[in-house]
Amino acid sequence: MLNAIIAEPEPNFRDPRLCEGFEPQHWPLCNGGAASFPDATDPHDRRCLEFLAGFYRLNLLHSRLLEFREKSAPEISIQDLLSKIAVATSDLEKTEDRYSSIGLFGEPEMDGVRYRNIVFVHPQITGVFTETSVSPLVAIPGLEEIPASELKGPAKIIRFGHGKVDL
Amino acid sequence: MEKWIFENKLSPGDIVMLTAAIRDLHKAYPGRFQTDVRTPCPAIWQNNPWLTSLKHDEPGVRSMVCHYPLIQQCNDAPYHFIHGFIEHLNDELGLRIRPTAFKGDIHLSEAEVDRFSMGETTLDGQHPYWIIAAGGKYDYTIKWWHRRRWQAVVDEFRGKVQFVQVGEKGHYHPPLKGVLDLRGKTNLRELIRLVYHAEGICCPVTLLMHLAAAVPLPPGRQRLRNCIVIAGGREPAHWEQYPGHHFLHTIGQLECCSTGGCWKSRTVPLGDGSPLDDPDALCRDVTSAGMPRCMDMITVQSVCEIIGRFYLQTETT
Numbered sequence: 001m002l003n004a005i006i007a008e009p010e011p012n013f014r015d016p017r018l019c020e021g022f023e024p025q026h027w028p029l030c031n032g033g034a035a036s037f038p039d040a041t042d043p044h045d046r047r048c049l050e051f052l053a054g055f056y057r058l059n060l061l062h063s064r065l066l067e068f069r070e071k072s073a074p075e076i077s078i079q080d081l082l083s084k085i086a087v088a089t090s091d092l093e094k095t096e097d098r099y100s101s102i103g104l105f106g107e108p109e110m111d112g113v114r115y116r117n118i119v120f121v122h123p124q125i126t127g128v129f130t131e132t133s134v135s136p137l138v139a140i141p142g143l144e145e146i147p148a149s150e151l152k153g154p155a156k157i158i159r160f161g162h163g164k165v166d167l
Numbered sequence: 168m169e170k171w172i173f174e175n176k177l178s179p180g181d182i183v184m185l186t187a188a189i190r191d192l193h194k195a196y197p198g199r200f201q202t203d204v205r206t207p208c209p210a211i212w213q214n215n216p217w218l219t220s221l222k223h224d225e226p227g228v229r230s231m232v233c234h235y236p237l238i239q240q241c242n243d244a245p246y247h248f249i250h251g252f253i254e255h256l257n258d259e260l261g262l263r264i265r266p267t268a269f270k271g272d273i274h275l276s277e278a279e280v281d282r283f284s285m286g287e288t289t290l291d292g293q294h295p296y297w298i299i300a301a302g303g304k305y306d307y308t309i310k311w312w313h314r315r316r317w318q319a320v321v322d323e324f325r326g327k328v329q330f331v332q333v334g335e336k337g338h339y340h341p342p343l344k345g346v347l348d349l350r351g352k353t354n355l356r357e358l359i360r361l362v363y364h365a366e367g368i369c370c371p372v373t374l375l376m377h378l379a380a381a382v383p384l385p386p387g388r389q390r391l392r393n394c395i396v397i398a399g400g401r402e403p404a405h406w407e408q409y410p411g412h413h414f415l416h417t418i419g420q421l422e423c424c425s426t427g428g429c430w431k432s433r434t435v436p437l438g439d440g441s442p443l444d445d446p447d448a449l450c451r452d453v454t455s456a457g458m459p460r461c462m463d464m465i466t467v468q469s470v471c472e473i474i475g476r477f478y479l480q481t482e483t484t
Contacts, residue, residue, distance in 0.1 A: 101435045
């Protein structure tokens with residue numbers, strides 16, 4: 001089945017900083033500094049917030065787990081927390097997957113088991129494509145059969161089934 | 168004596184293929200040609216015995232831009248990439264060059280052969296290593312395998328196989344844990360020396376797979392250099408694969424590459440204004456994990472099995 005996903009920011013994302021009971025000590029740094037505001041509109045900022053929210057959730061759960069173990073909480077409570085950690089980890093991986101196709105990911109810097117800072121690696125989109133493409137050097141079979149009169153004027157781009165091999 | 172300057176401005180992998188054509192031109196017509204080149208990555212031509220310094224304004228010197236129009240038939244015709252430039256030279260110059268070796272033509276100086284590679288230096292020359300390239304250029308995102316899969320391969324062999332991660336600065340090469348990280352730290356000659364000393368290579372369809380074949384083997388080494396290429400369905404195996412390589416592909420297994428490589432460029436649009444964002448340049452079958460389905464079908468297990476077999480054989484030997 002064809003599956004046309006687009007790596008757009010999640011439209012239903014809820015910033016945990018706007019949620020009741022937010023615990024700021026578990027919110028990680030973003031590239032060593034403060035994250036964008038919750039109402040940020042830049043798509044890259046929105047994507048980063050999704051990652052940060054995922055790491056925040058894990059920080060929060062890890063912190064609870066440490067507390068429970070210190071208090072020798074009932075095993076069932078610990079098992080419940082471990083299940084939540086598994087779900088949160090899986091959710092974070094889904095966020096990673098969502099943006100892997102554009103090369104965006106958050107590389108965490110740790111402080112013990114705590115995600116202290118998330119360094120984001122992403123393409124400099126505006127710098128990826130330049131007009132100094134090598135495309136004029138791609139062989140175009142059949143060009144010689146086109147009358148010279150039709151080769152004047154603005155350049156025409158004709159696509160063939162095979163792109164150039166770009167290694 | 169015919170004097171030719173051959174030109175090409177494509178990527179380093181393409182230039183490696185041009186080295187084969189120049190070699191085979193001279194082998195087919197000994198003493199008939201003097202040749203020089205104008206290409207990116209001049210380091211690829213370092214120590215190349217088939218080149219003579221020629222200038223465009225010297226009397227009798229001609230030049231031509233080299234292409235490989237054979238690529239338009241690559242899905243159907245029984246040709247390898249190595250035939251591409253050769254056939255173009257044959258057509259343009261009325262020659263009958265034939266490939267003489269199933270590899271490009273990279274030459275190392277004695278000093279380069281004697282010196283440790285960066286990998287060996289860092290590893291005190293004690294450890295054999297594999298090179299791993301876990302990404303590529305941002306403009307051809309369709310070639311990427313998922314970084315967690317690359318990591319899983321490394322993790323599988325932790326303590327048994329030393330991986331050296333390479334990749335050009337500015338390209339997409341997510342950091343892997345448990346590797347020697349040489350991303351952005353090797354120039355092309357250093358990369359060639361790294362390949363020379365490597366036991367094996369694990370990469371997408373990229374320059375490294377061409378180097379794996381083209382870089383000579385160290386003296387005494389009998390077995391071909393291992394190279395596992397995570398290829399998917401973009402390019403036909405017979406066009407890209409070298410002897411001894413494991414070209415993991417899905418041609419014929421999916422509708423979108425049912426009869427040959429799809430030659431698409433990107434998984435999703437990047438929004439950079441490139442024609443590679445055009446709908447007909449985008450992958451038609453992307454999984455919910457954000458991977459081209461053909462790349463998704465190549466499992467960590469299949470890669471690990473191949474690496475594992477290499478070590479099983481080594482231990483037996």
